[in-house]
Amino acid sequence: MSTRRSFLGSATAAGVMAGLVASPAAAEDGSGPSPAGGPGARRARAREAIVAVNSGMRSHYAALKSELITRLSPVLVVQNDARGGRFTLVHEDTQESLHPVGEVFELAKSVSHVPLGVFSIIAPHLSDRIPNLPGADRIDPHDLAMVAFADAAATDWITPLRQYADTLAAARRQLGRAGLPPELVASCAWVLDRALAFIEASAAARSFDIRSFEDFSHSVHAGIRTNMRYAAEAQIAGVRGLLRKWRARIGEEAWQDLYTVVLSQWATSELNQNSIIIRPCMNPAKVATHLIDLPAAEPLSDPVFVALDNLARIVQDNIAAELVFPSDRAAADALKGPQDLLADEILDQLGAPAPAPVPAPAPAPAPAPGTASYVAPAGAGRGTCPVTRTAPAPRQDGTPHGPGPR
Incomplete structure (x- = not known):
């Protein structure tokens, strides 16, 4: 610490x-300084x-x-990463950082990303012909042309694809020694075996197409869903355990004012996995304003400072908004939110309709039976964070349940 x-x-x-x-x-004409x-x-x-x-x-x-920035407290900063998130608690003059999520999370997601790894190698060589796949009408032809930029007849994808197959084969050989639950071993083996078969067939034929890739990706979907279940369970358990520990440490009086800043990539900034887990663990009276999802383009070298810098702007703008614009609620709301102060005027001058209002955050889910929601200061940190989930329905074809690449 x-x-x-x-x-x-x-x-x-x-x-x-x-x-x-x-x-x-x-000078205004750009020709240099004017006479004095x-x-x-x-x-x-x-x-x-x-x-x-x-x-x-x-x-x-x-x-x-x-x-x-030096006075904000308590603040929870979450940097999403491959290990389930790096959590930092800033409280008074101290800070502590931990990765609370068990290794099963990273291992399950690692194998779940295999189809995306294969796709990333072959994508430049996809032709612009889309077969009759489910959702084919949702593919923008221009987007496809941007991704499939290489010669469809070229075969320079074979070497990197075989190299990736070597990586997959090494993981497959070691899978039984990783100490994973038997069901997770089976789902990971299924994904790796199907990927290796696709790669071998494609490399041997020196050819592939969208249809053959779709057949492969569809065949591993059930295994990936199983991996998602194990990853989610590991993340919920790890995050909730750490939050209970930190909540007890700083006490309920401080916890009810907790700020949380979740840093993520844009693609995962809505319904972010960590935000979902953290939300019901915060004071419900403040979570709408104190839980902030902050998209970042790339992993940050100093995520804690970036989070505190942005949070400081938000906090001081919240106060400034009500004091600078006490009689203009619209201007005050613009200053204390993500809207630009000039937005309404620009929309008016352009004759453009105002965008639909951003919906209020969904209320926290109801506590699961036998759990307690946010506890008032007298709770001394003993309250748990309610999380409800529905177990996947059993499959009729005997294939394992199983995760998308996030």
């Missing part, structure tokens, strides 16, 4: 003045004085944010 004032101090201080708007120094006493120079100085107003605001705003 480390203190965070030293951890954040240099980063926040260095960032206070960064990104301020530069003042215009050249000319109309162009006077106009440039006037505009510099006006722009300085915004620069000053940004400087003071950054200073407030920099100080607020």
Whole structure:
């Protein structure tokens, strides 16, 4: 566990003045500075004085944010990753980071991603002819052309596909020694065996098509669903266990004000797996405003600082909105949310209809029988986080249940 004032101090201080708007120094026509006493120079100085107003605001705003970052508490920062998420608790002047999810999560998902691995190798060589597959009408021809950019007749996909097959074969040989539940071993073996068969047949024929790949991916779907079930169980157990531990440590009074920032890629930012688990463990009166899903384009080098920096903006904007625009609820809501303040005016001038309002977050699911939901401060951290799920229906064909690549 480390203190965070030293951890954040240099980063926040260095960032206070960064990104301020530069003042215009050249003449408006771009030909260079005007004579000192000319109309162009006077106009440039006037505009510099006006722009300085915004620069000053940004400087003071950054200073407030920099100080607020060191004071935010308690904050849970979740960085989604292949291991189920790196969780960091920031409380007062300390922070602790852990990976709470058991290894079964990563192992089950690793094998579940096999079809996506195969697809990534062969995709550039897919032709633009779409057979009569389910959902074929949902494929944008232009998107397909962007992905299938290589010569469909080329065979340079064979070598990387065989190399990937070597990786799959090594995993298949070691599968029985990994200490996994028998049902999970069976589903992983099914996926790996079907993938190896597809690769061997395609490489031997020096040919493949969308139909043959679809036949392969369909054949492993049941195994992947089984893997998803095991991965979800491991993630729920690990995350809930850690949250109970941290909740008891900081106490119910602090927990009811918990902020949570979940960092993820855009593709998983809605209904994010960790957000779903965390939501019912937070104070239901504040979860709509205190649970923040923050998409990021790439894995971050300093996820905790990025989370706290964005959270500081949100918190200070929430307060500023009600004090700066006390009589204009629409403007206040724009300042304290993801909407740009100019959005309504631009929509009006363009004659465009306003987008449908963002629906309010769904209420937390009802507690499962025998569990307790959020507990008031007297609960001393003993409340559990309710999670309900439906077991998959048994299959009639005897094939194992089984995960999509997320």
